[in-house]
Amino acid sequence: MASRRSGGGRGWIWLPLLLTALFLYLPIMVLVAMSFNAGGSAYSWDGFSLRWYGELFDDAVLRQSVVTSLGIAAGATVVATVLGTLLAVGLARHTRSKLLEAAAMAPAILPDLVLAIGLLAFFYAAGVSKSAGTVLLAHAAFGTAFVVAVVRSRLAGSDASLEEASRDLGAGAVTTFVQVTLPSIAPAVVAGALLVFTLSLDEFVIAFFTAGATTKTLPITVYSMVRTGVTPEINALATVLVVVSIAVVVVAARAVRRTEKP
Numbered sequence: 001m002a003s004r005r006s007g008g009g010r011g012w013i014w015l016p017l018l019l020t021a022l023f024l025y026l027p028i029m030v031l032v033a034m035s036f037n038a039g040g041s042a043y044s045w046d047g048f049s050l051r052w053y054g055e056l057f058d059d060a061v062l063r064q065s066v067v068t069s070l071g072i073a074a075g076a077t078v079v080a081t082v083l084g085t086l087l088a089v090g091l092a093r094h095t096r097s098k099l100l101e102a103a104a105m106a107p108a109i110l111p112d113l114v115l116a117i118g119l120l121a122f123f124y125a126a127g128v129s130k131s132a133g134t135v136l137l138a139h140a141a142f143g144t145a146f147v148v149a150v151v152r153s154r155l156a157g158s159d160a161s162l163e164e165a166s167r168d169l170g171a172g173a174v175t176t177f178v179q180v181t182l183p184s185i186a187p188a189v190v191a192g193a194l195l196v197f198t199l200s201l202d203e204f205v206i207a208f209f210t211a212g213a214t215t216k217t218l219p220i221t222v223y224s225m226v227r228t229g230v231t232p233e234i235n236a237l238a239t240v241l242v243v244v245s246i247a248v249v250v251v252a253a254r255a256v257r258r259t260e261k262p
Contacts, residue, residue: 028242035235042230052232053240062237065221072132072207072217073200076139081193083140084147089181091148092155093163108145115142116209123210130212138210139203143196150195154188194252198245 035053039046056062091101107115119138120130128134162184166176182189204219211217225234 031235032239032242035232035239037232037235040231042232042235052236056233056236056240059233061216062218062221065216065218068132068216069201069218072136072139073197075136076143076200077193077197079136079140080143080147080196081189084144084192084196085151085182085185085189087144088148088151088155088185089177092152093160104148105145107142108149112142112203112205116206119206120209130210130215132211132215134210134212135207135215135217138206139196139200142206143200146195146199147189147192150192151185151188154185158184190252194248197248201241 034042034045036048036050037045038049038051087104091097091104110118116138119134119141123130123134163176163180166180167173171179202219203217204223207217208220208223211220222234222237225231
């Protein structure tokens with residue numbers, strides 16, 4: 001009797017999980033559903049239609065902002081992943097300086113507003129005109145810290161003796177890194193790159209401060225659109241981004257699984 005009661009009581013464990021899932025995903029489900037609304041309201045259902053998807057793909061301003069954001073996110077991901085991986089290896093294997101570790105993690109800890117103002121002041125002091133390039137560098141700056149955090153945690157649990165054995169057998173530092181270290185941290189590198197890409201694609205504050213007058217990233221364009229009211233076109237755009245994000249996560253998960261196979 002006691003075991004049955006305890007087994008029945010464990011059913012309540014799923015209640016917080018269910019409530020959390022509803023809290024997180026129900027708004028997204030409503031948003032996706034309203035993107036197929038035939039009417040012009042984002043809040044009341046007037047019938048099923050693909051009208052807003054057609055208007056979305058016909059919107060030249062949105063198309064250009066998507067292209068700009070994807071280009072910036074891709075460039076920032078490459079720069080941040082390379083620098084962050086090398087910095088994480090250096091911090092984990094070649095130094096124990098807490099000061100350097102704190103400096104590497106500072107962009108991830110500082111508020112976006114503080115980092116945005118600091119980057120803006122730096123670009124002005126350096127005489128660099130604001131453009132898509134300054135946004136890319138700004139996103140790479142804070143993205144590097146996230147790559148360092150992810151890769152360094154992976155290095156903390158990896159076996160450093162394999163790298164020492166590689167060097168004892170005559171392999172140089174570059175060969176050891178490429179053939180021993182990098183394969184072992186590949187899942188973390190992929191996870192860090194995916195994190196930087198999504199953060200860059202979604203970042204508004206830093207992009208708003210560092211973008212030029214003609215540089216319109218997707219968050220900046222959406223912000224200018226929602227000030228006059230949310231339309232189903234915004235819902236359609238958000239739905240497309242959800243689908244793309246899920247596809248990227250699935251592809252990244254498969255890539256990580258392949259790297260972990262012996």
